Amino acid sequence: MRKTAAALIGLILLLTGCASSIPTGKPVVVVPNYPLVFLAQELFGDTAEIVSMAKPGVDPHDLELTAQDFDAMTKADVVLYQPGFQTAVDEAVQAVKPKLAVDVAKDVTIMRTTATGETPAPGADPEEEPSEYDPHIWLDPTNMEKMASATVSAIEAAQGDNAKALAETAKTKAPELAKKLQDLDSQFTAGLQGCERTAFVVGHEAFGYLAKRYGLTQIPVSGIDPSVEPTAARIAEVQAEITQYGITTAFYVAGEADTVTESIANDMHLSLEVLDAVELEPEGGYLAAMERNLTALQQADGCPIG
Numbered sequence: 001m002r003k004t005a006a007a008l009i010g011l012i013l014l015l016t017g018c019a020s021s022i023p024t025g026k027p028v029v030v031v032p033n034y035p036l037v038f039l040a041q042e043l044f045g046d047t048a049e050i051v052s053m054a055k056p057g058v059d060p061h062d063l064e065l066t067a068q069d070f071d072a073m074t075k076a077d078v079v080l081y082q083p084g085f086q087t088a089v090d091e092a093v094q095a096v097k098p099k100l101a102v103d104v105a106k107d108v109t110i111m112r113t114t115a116t117g118e119t120p121a122p123g124a125d126p127e128e129e130p131s132e133y134d135p136h137i138w139l140d141p142t143n144m145e146k147m148a149s150a151t152v153s154a155i156e157a158a159q160g161d162n163a164k165a166l167a168e169t170a171k172t173k174a175p176e177l178a179k180k181l182q183d184l185d186s187q188f189t190a191g192l193q194g195c196e197r198t199a200f201v202v203g204h205e206a207f208g209y210l211a212k213r214y215g216l217t218q219i220p221v222s223g224i225d226p227s228v229e230p231t232a233a234r235i236a237e238v239q240a241e242i243t244q245y246g247i248t249t250a251f252y253v254a255g256e257a258d259t260v261t262e263s264i265a266n267d268m269h270l271s272l273e274v275l276d277a278v279e280l281e282p283e284g285g286y287l288a289a290m291e292r293n294l295t296a297l298q299q300a301d302g303c304p305i306g
C-alpha cells in the first residue's frame with residue numbers, strides 16, 4: 001500500500017503539467033466514502049464542489065485511489081476522512097498533505113471489535129489482517145452528529161476565502177442536519193422498545209455502534225472486513241447463539257454476496273433479510289436507509305410496530 005501511494009505521487013508529479021483540473025470556481029471538498037458524501041452534501045449543499053473518491057460497487061474498506069484522486073486531494077480546500085477506516089486514504093493524506101484534512105471521528109469513541117474467531121491466514125500480509133477497531137461509526141446517528149460538528153469547527157478555524165464560504169454555509173445548515181439526526185435517533189430509541197428479542201444476526205460486523213446505542217446484541221457471522229471468511233468454529237458459535245436467543249431472522253448486508261449467512265439461514269430455517277451498512281450510496285440516501293434498517297430490526301426482533 002505504502003509503495004503504491006509513493007508510486008502514485010511520483011506519477012502525479014510527472015503528470016502535473018497536463019493533469020485535468022476541477023472545472024469550477026466553488027470550494028472543493030473531497031470525501032472518500034458515502035457516509036462522508038452525505039455529510040458534505042448536508043453541510044455544504046451547492047456551496048461546494050463535492051468530489052467523491054468512492055468507487056461504485058467497491059467496498060470502501062478496500063478502496064484504492066487513482067491518480068485523479070490524488071490530484072483532487074492536492075487541489076482540495078478540504079478533505080474529510082476517518083483515520084483507521086481506509087488505509088489508502090490515511091496514507092494519501094500523509095503523502096499529499098492537503099490544505100485542510102479533517103478527522104471527522106475526532107470526537108467519536110472508537111470501539112474495539114468483538115472477537116469473531118477470525119485468524120489471518122499463515123503468511124498473510126500484516127496490512128491485510130482484520131482490524132482491531134470498528135470503523136462503522138456512522139451507523140449511530142449521534143456519531144454522525146459529532147462528525148458534523150467536528151467538520152464545522154475544523155473549517156471555522158481554517159484560513160482563506162474558500163474555507164470562510166464553506167464555514168458560513170455549514171454554520172447555517174448544521175442545525176438542520178443535527179435535527180434530522182436527532183429525530184432519527186429518537187425513532188430508533190422509541191422503535192426498539194419492548195421487543196421480544198434484542199439480539200440480531202448479521203453477515204458482516206458493521207452494526208456494533210448501532211447495537212450499543214440502542215441496547216441490542218449484534219451477532220456477526222464474519223468480522224469487520226467482509227472479505228475475510230468466517231471459520232467453521234465461528235459459524236458453529238453463531239448457530240448456537242441463534243438457538244440460545246430464539247432468533248428467527250438472519251441479515252445479510254446490502255450489496256454483499258454472502259453465501260455463508262444465506263446457508264446458515266437455510267439450515268436453521270430463518271428468514272433472510274437485508275440490513276444496510278450505508279457504506280455504498282443507498283437508495284434515498286443515509287436517512288432513508290437507516291429508517292429501513294429500523295423497520296427490518298423491529299420485524300426481526302418482534303418489536304411492537306405502531
Ligand SMILES: [Zn+2]
Pocket residue numbers: 061136204206224226277279
Ligand atoms: Zn464495513
